[in-house]
Amino acid sequence: MSSCCETPTLDLPIEPHIPGTIRTVALVGPPNSGKSTLFNRLTGLRQKVANYPGVTVEQRIGRLRGIDRSDVAVIDLPGIYSLSRYSEDARVAVDVLHGEMPGTPAPDAVLLVLDSLHLSRQLMLAAPVLALKLPTLILLNMSDLMEARGGEVDPLALAGELGTPVAKISATRGTGLDAIRHFLGQKSELQPPLQLPVMGNAASYRQWASGVSTRTNYRAPLSSAVSRNLDNILLHRVWGPLLFLVVVITVFQIVFSLGQPLSNGFQTLLDAMGVYASAWLPAGWIQSLLIEGVWKGVSSVLVFLPQILLLFLFIGVLEDSGYLARAALIADRVMRTIGLNGKAFIPLLSAYACAVPAIMATRTIENKRERLATILVTPFMTCSARLPIYILIIAAFVPNRPVLGRFFGLRACVMLSLYVLGFVAALVTARLLKSTLLRASPTPFILELPQYRLPTLRSLLLRLVDRARVFLHQAGTVILAVTLVLWLLSHVPLHDGAFPALAQSIIGRIGFIIEPVIRPLGFNWKIGIGLLTSVLAREVIVGTLGTLYGTDPATQHLTLQTALRRDMHIGGAIALVVYFALAMQCTSTLAVVRRETNSWKWPAIQFIYMTVLAYLAALATNQCLSRLFG
Amino acid sequence: MIERSDHHLQADDPSSRLYPTLGSWLLNVIALSELGIGKHGIVEGLDLPGEVQHHLMHMGFVPDARVLALRRAPAGDPTVYAIDGMEIALRHETARSIHVRIIPDDEEQEGSEDFLLRHRSAAGRQGKP
Numbered sequence: 217m218s219s220c221c222e223t224p225t226l227d228l229p230i231e232p233h234i235p236g237t238i239r240t241v242a243l244v245g246p247p248n249s250g251k252s253t254l255f256n257r258l259t260g261l262r263q264k265v266a267n268y269p270g271v272t273v274e275q276r277i278g279r280l281r282g283i284d285r286s287d288v289a290v291i292d293l294p295g296i297y298s299l300s301r302y303s304e305d306a307r308v309a310v311d312v313l314h315g316e317m318p319g320t321p322a323p324d325a326v327l328l329v330l331d332s333l334h335l336s337r338q339l340m341l342a343a344p345v346l347a348l349k350l351p352t353l354i355l356l357n358m359s360d361l362m363e364a365r366g367g368e369v370d371p372l373a374l375a376g377e378l379g380t381p382v383a384k385i386s387a388t389r390g391t392g393l394d395a396i397r398h399f400l401g402q403k404s405e406l407q408p409p410l411q412l413p414v415m416g417n418a419a420s421y422r423q424w425a426s427g428v429s430t431r432t433n434y435r436a437p438l439s440s441a442v443s444r445n446l447d448n449i450l451l452h453r454v455w456g457p458l459l460f461l462v463v464v465i466t467v468f469q470i471v472f473s474l475g476q477p478l479s480n481g482f483q484t485l486l487d488a489m490g491v492y493a494s495a496w497l498p499a500g501w502i503q504s505l506l507i508e509g510v511w512k513g514v515s516s517v518l519v520f521l522p523q524i525l526l527l528f529l530f531i532g533v534l535e536d537s538g539y540l541a542r543a544a545l546i547a548d549r550v551m552r553t554i555g556l557n558g559k560a561f562i563p564l565l566s567a568y569a570c571a572v573p574a575i576m577a578t579r580t581i582e583n584k585r586e587r588l589a590t591i592l593v594t595p596f597m598t599c600s601a602r603l604p605i606y607i608l609i610i611a612a613f614v615p616n617r618p619v620l621g622r623f624f625g626l627r628a629c630v631m632l633s634l635y636v637l638g639f640v641a642a643l644v645t646a647r648l649l650k651s652t653l654l655r656a657s658p659t660p661f662i663l664e665l666p667q668y669r670l671p672t673l674r675s676l677l678l679r680l681v682d683r684a685r686v687f688l689h690q691a692g693t694v695i696l697a698v699t700l701v702l703w704l705l706s707h708v709p710l711h712d713g714a715f716p717a718l719a720q721s722i723i724g725r726i727g728f729i730i731e732p733v734i735r736p737l738g739f740n741w742k743i744g745i746g747l748l749t750s751v752l753a754r755e756v757i758v759g760t761l762g763t764l765y766g767t768d769p770a771t772q773h774l775t776l777q778t779a780l781r782r783d784m785h786i787g788g789a790i791a792l793v794v795y796f797a798l799a800m801q802c803t804s805t806l807a808v809v810r811r812e813t814n815s816w817k818w819p820a821i822q823f824i825y826m827t828v829l830a831y832l833a834a835l836a837t838n839q840c841l842s843r844l845f846g
Numbered sequence: 847m848i849e850r851s852d853h854h855l856q857a858d859d860p861s862s863r864l865y866p867t868l869g870s871w872l873l874n875v876i877a878l879s880e881l882g883i884g885k886h887g888i889v890e891g892l893d894l895p896g897e898v899q900h901h902l903m904h905m906g907f908v909p910d911a912r913v914l915a916l917r918r919a920p921a922g923d924p925t926v927y928a929i930d931g932m933e934i935a936l937r938h939e940t941a942r943s944i945h946v947r948i949i950p951d952d953e954e955q956e957g958s959e960d961f962l963l964r965h966r967s968a969a970g971r972q973g974k975p
Contacts, residue, residue: 297904302897337906337930418903422911436931447917447926456920545935549921552937660898660940662905665926665933 245329247295250357254387255292273308299344325351332356339425353399359384367437374432478522486515509703524573536671555650560590567597596642601754612777613789738788738838787841791834799830879941881915887946906930
């Protein structure tokens, strides 16, 4: 799958460059300056998303369709505070601005986006950007909000002071964008630069920035009294954590209880479409390949969409409103005990529904190491795809005896233990990672608390479209390939020109071959085949076991539960659910981890680590239980 | 010293007591983590690893910047600081390495938003165990 590794060039201009004309602009700005909103506005949502080679920093390129200048390409750089190469983000930004990033065209001009609510601080970035000596347009974003709160700035005075044009805009409302078209239309010539501060010194930048804002009569808006009053409640010692729990439980409950039926309904719909399509295809291997191979693969990806969209809708509301930062602040103390920070809370929680959107949600964690650690432990959380096999095994092997009263029986107890097992595994792994692979310097927790704001429908929709596209494009390709390989392995070698029974196929034979390895866990070859096919997705094992026991004459007349009871000991059965609690049986997750870390290294480490851990735990479980009940 | 009354809020970490030393007491320089809620300080310097220090300085923690300890998270840590018109939360372990000079109460302008805030949080503090 090299499609996600190479840098897309997006048919960028290759005509000879005429000096003075602008063909590529870079969008530069500090984090939270509204840069991404502006980028979406300018490109009309048609953009190419990839990773810069070798790093996890996302590259976004588009064309200025939104202002009718589709001949100009625009590069959205990561949000940065300065041009010192301290962080990965800043290194990428500096390389792109200097035209030293392979595969990315050197920008002819810079659009510098600054948040006018905090202009005197944001101006610190202007000094190093202006020192690049590229034609620069400074965009004072959220100027409507600043003026509404009694702030004031004189763009003309600022332009005079900085020697470059300045425009007031509002990216969320789309006002003032004409200035960009104007800027692109004129011959680019840079005014002789003004006095810039000493390079690389934060204190001198700060002094310079406050000097500029004073000389240009900048008046910062009053900090919103609403925000502080809200915080008096939402960060209150008693109400804060209580409201936090209410919010978290609501999100979890809705993603879990509404997302699950939505996914199931969507699955039914997709299956029905497959059945409908198969009626139009001639029976035979083409039908099987297209329906069981391609369509199954595609729908196994599509089926995650409702949950992803639902989760991101909530995260969008929480983040845009400003509550997510408060939630991270409240959760930080608890998350720290397991070696993660407060921002890891929402991803870990949503992983109880599904690890795929959860891993995508780790983007809110800016710190790379912290984010990687969260990504690596997330799949241990008990996701909904584990439930079918849990329910099957528990119903078949665990008697329904009361443990704590009538409502908490032995079955519920086993189920809860599996949830706890996953959580403990995540906790131990996080600790382990922090002291080995991801050690290095301690990572401080620096959290900016933005003012509360009402999320706009538009930005929520943009977020959903963006996430859906990234997920389908990147994960879809990997999963499709794996599904095809699995389909092929379970349909060859041909037997008298027809497909072989599952047990005779290559995958079935591998099931037999690995039987000696899994016998100590209490598994037979049928379970072995189930373990192999469910690498695609955990719930697949139930279907596979159904097929295998259903085609075996000896067990044909039995229900799956009775057939399993005939074939397996309690030790093996519990070992099986323990294996599923810990193993990485999910191609979608692996594909998303690959996508989010921009390397095969991490999904490979994760897969091997989780499989080995699952094997050892299942081995121990089986050996203990068989002796106990032997 | 009034600041001392706030020591119990984060006194569980013994290393925080290494600072302030006697000399810095005389100069009124303390660790930012020791700054009581509702109190103002002037940033004197930072003593953190390169990347972190750089990041914080670009978020406004530069020498001579005025900082206000705004509120603590419900669990007592991190603490939210107002600096340069922004609200930034730092853990105790980070704030410990930022040195601030206390602004004596009589130098603060009364009647300001900060003044009201100080009184509000002082009232809230009485409920603390």
